[in-house]
Amino acid sequence: GIQVEQSPPDLILQEGANSTLRCNFSDSVNNLQWFHQNPWGQLINLFYIPSGTKQNGRLSATTVATERYSLLYISSSQTTDSGVYFCAVERGNYQLIWGAGTKLIIKP
C-alpha cells in the first residue's frame, strides 16, 4: 500500500522562528491534506492541497505531485502552533492514509 513519511519527527523552536515540515508519499494520490493536532488532541484541517501552493495567514503549503512530496511552512511561530502536524493522502474509496506526524514544540 501507499506509504506516507513525515520529517522531521520532532522539532523544537523558539517563538518567532520559521519552520518547514515535509511529507513524502510513495505513489500518486487523489488528495493530500495537512492537519494540526493540538496538545488537547483536537484535530484541525489546515489545508487541502493535492498540488500547487496555498497560504492561510502564517501558514502555507506546497505540493509537488509529480515528485510526490508536500511542504508545510510555518512563519513567525507562536506557542499556540505547538502540537503534532499530520499529512494524510487519499487513495480512493475516501480512505485517508496518515503519516506518523511531526511533533512541534514552540518555546516562549
Next chain:
Amino acid sequence: NAGVTQTPKFRVLKTGQSMTLLCAQDMNHEYMYWYRQDPGMGLRLIHYSVGEGTTAKGEVPDGYNVSRLKKQNFLLGLESAAPSQTSVYFCASSYPPSRSSYNEQFFGPGTRLTVL
C-alpha cells in the same frame, strides 16, 4: 451547532468486556468514519459509512463492528475487548466528494479507551 461529538470521552475496560462508542454529527454529512490513533502514529481507518444503512471496512477492521442506523449517528462496537485495542478513537464526518469539492473530514474530540 455542536459539530461532531463522541461519547464517552474516557473508558476503562477489562479484557473480554464489550462496549459501544457513539459518534453523532449535526452537519447533515453523508459520510462518517471511525479511526484509531496509537502513540507515535497517525490515524488508521477502522470502518466507514457512505450513507445511512451502509458500512465498509477500512485499514484495521478486525475486532470491531459498526452500525449506521441513522444518518447522524455512527456506532463503533467492541464485542470482546483486547489490550491491543487500547487506543484513542476518533470519529469524523464529511460531505460526499464531488468534482468541485473534496473530502474534508471534520473530527470529534476523541475517546480514550484503555483495556486492562
